[in-house]
Amino acid sequence: MxxxxxxxxxxxxxxxxxxxxxxxxxxxxxxxxxxxxxxxxxxxxxxxxxxxxxxxxxxxxxxxxxxxxxxxxxxxxxxxxxxxxxxxxxxxxxxxxxxxxxxxxxxxxxxxxxxxxxxxxxxxxxxxxxxxxxxxxxxxxxxxxxxxxxxxxxxxxxxxxxxxxxxxxxxxxxxxxxxxxxxxxxxxxxxxxxxxxxxxxxxxxxxxxxxxxxxxxxxFPEKKQRSSLPVRETCVLMCYQAEKPQHIMLEKRPPTGIWGGLWSLPQCEPVQVPEDVIASKYGYQVRAIEEAEPVMHSFTHFHMRIRPLRIQLSGAASTVAESSVSWCNAVKANAYGMPSPIQALVSQFFETLD
Ligand code: SF4
The missing domain is CATH 1.10.340.30 (Hypothetical protein; domain 2)
Structure with a gap:
């Protein structure tokens, strides 16, 4: 045979x-x-x-x-x-x-x-x-x-x-x-x-x-020769309003690229000033910022260090919020398709309200 x-x-x-x-x-x-x-x-x-x-x-x-x-x-x-x-x-x-x-x-x-x-x-x-x-x-x-x-x-x-x-x-x-x-x-x-x-x-x-x-x-099989993956850093903005602390702001990602088409937390680069980003992009003033423990998430080609910033906003938006923004509460959180590390951060946010 x-x-x-x-x-x-x-x-x-x-x-x-x-x-x-x-x-x-x-x-x-x-x-x-x-x-x-x-x-x-x-x-x-x-x-x-x-x-x-x-x-x-x-x-x-x-x-x-x-x-x-x-x-x-x-x-x-x-x-x-x-x-x-x-x-x-x-x-x-x-x-x-x-x-x-x-x-x-x-x-x-x-x-x-x-x-x-x-x-x-x-x-x-x-x-x-x-x-x-x-x-x-x-x-x-x-x-x-x-x-x-x-x-x-x-x-x-x-x-x-x-x-x-x-x-x-x-x-x-x-x-x-x-x-x-x-x-x-x-x-x-x-x-x-x-x-x-x-x-x-x-x-x-x-x-x-x-x-x-x-x-x-x-x-066998032989592994690909490669240097260690780079680490990128990003800040996620966990924005809530003092008057409505049980809601957190989510933003829809562009259709392509990382987490394309999913709901996520607004992001900014570590070199950016979060207050400026929030004022210019979403029209809110910031009352207080508190930084939480960073979390790591791995993609195929890099690791991402995510720095969560808990941000209390004051007053109402001075400009009309973009249509890609939504306010989510604990009951509705499962109805949004979110990447797993963001889902975990949002859940932690709601847990701290209890
Ligand atoms: S095929 Fe895989 S499991 Fe089977 S003897 Fe070879 S190495 Fe071992």
């Missing part, structure tokens, strides 16, 4: 006993549900995704529901999952599927890849899992399994290494039971061939795994 057939057979045998078969997107499997789960699972673990997925499909049961939702509604249901460009692409993709394909996802990798936010691996997963046709996937879990199994050198983000991994993934993908196979290799990466402390003793591929045989599992 060919090595590639042995690989798939061993993996499927393991999947029949140990694979995950009760994930919410494996029930009532449709292209819409598979697509949603695949996008949510990018850079996010299964346990985190499950409650988001369940809430999301309850609120948007079909691609039509998602396409006709407002951006605010979509961002609100995504808030906390991070990597918000995914949510914007998700919304744009739903609209395109409805307009261009009358609500039916195309069943080819090539056509799926032309939709917003769908890359080659996500397209492969949709075709294999929703349409049960042979298609190849190569997400982070699969890259790790294959890089170790064949001891592939080089950082998987490099084009040449990616090419080798895709070729390997293609050669191992069977023609039958493709939906189970794709789930099996993702499950093996997530539960056995884990990033740290892989469970090689429990692995169905152990007998032929190069990295395990040579005792060099931790060297």
């Amino acid at each position: 060919k090595q590639s057939s042995i690989f798939a057979r061993q993996l499927l045998k393991w999947f029949d006993v140990h694979g995950r078969k009760n994930l919410p997107w494996q029930q009532d499997r449709s292209a819409y549900r598979v697509w949603l789960s695949e996008v949510m699972l990018q850079q996010t673990q299964v346990a985190t995704v499950i409650p988001y997925f369940e809430r999301f499909v309850k609120h948007f049961p079909t691609v039509w529901d998602l396409a006709s939702a407002t951006t605010d509604e979509v961002m609100r249901h995504w808030a906390g999952l991070g990597y918000y460009a995914r949510a914007r692409n998700l919304h744009a993709c739903a609209r395109q599927v409805c307009q261009q394909y009358v609500g039916e996802f195309p069943d080819s990798v090539e056509l799926l890849q032309q939709l917003p936010g769908i890359g080659r691996s996500t397209a492969g997963a949709i075709v294999a899992q929703a349409f049960h046709r042979r298609a190849v996937i190569l997400d982070g879990n699969v890259k790790r399994v294959l890089a170790r199994y064949r001891a592939i050198s080089g950082w998987p983000g490099k084009v040449a290494v990616q090419r080798s991994l895709w070729a390997l993934a293609d050669s191992f993908t069977p023609t039958e039971r493709v939906a189970d196979y794709t789930q099996a290799i993702m499950d093996l990466g997530a539960t056995v061939c884990r990033r740290s402390r892989p469970l090689c003793d429990q692995c169905p591929l152990r007998t032929d795994c190069y990295a395990a045989a040579r005792g060099v599992v931790e060297h």
Whole structure:
């Protein structure tokens, strides 16, 4: 038997006993549900995704529901999952599927890849899992399994290494039971061939795994060489009015960029004078400012040190507030889609009112 057939057979045998078969997107499997789960699972673990997925499909049961939702509604249901460009692409993709394909996802990798936010691996997963046709996937879990199994050198983000991994993934993908196979290799990466402390003793591929045989599992896949991430600093302005201390000012972020389209606290640069920013942008005078403990938040390319400034305003705005500003109270706070560190600061603000 060919090595590639042995690989798939061993993996499927393991999947029949140990694979995950009760994930919410494996029930009532449709292209819409598979697509949603695949996008949510990018850079996010299964346990985190499950409650988001369940809430999301309850609120948007079909691609039509998602396409006709407002951006605010979509961002609100995504808030906390991070990597918000995914949510914007998700919304744009739903609209395109409805307009261009009358609500039916195309069943080819090539056509799926032309939709917003769908890359080659996500397209492969949709075709294999929703349409049960042979298609190849190569997400982070699969890259790790294959890089170790064949001891592939080089950082998987490099084009040449990616090419080798895709070729390997293609050669191992069977023609039958493709939906189970794709789930099996993702499950093996997530539960056995884990990033740290892989469970090689429990692995169905152990007998032929190069990295395990040579005792060099931790060297694969190679990490990207990079210097430590820079730290940026920002001040968030937790503005409230002395007369209405149970309300805090929120501001909608521009549609693109960091936290694009989400509600957040007004921000200013550490070099700016908060009183001037508040007066010029929002038309209020400042009565008192108190600085709270800073919090750290990490993005892919930098860390952000967030300095919360609790600011008591005096009187009413002298100019008309911008339409992107809203006053939020503790009851309504959950109705705003906010990034998680901002949500935590806003909750802390309301807790101190008790
Ligand atoms: S033997 Fe270990 S390193 Fe090799 S594929 Fe299995 S879990 Fe991964």
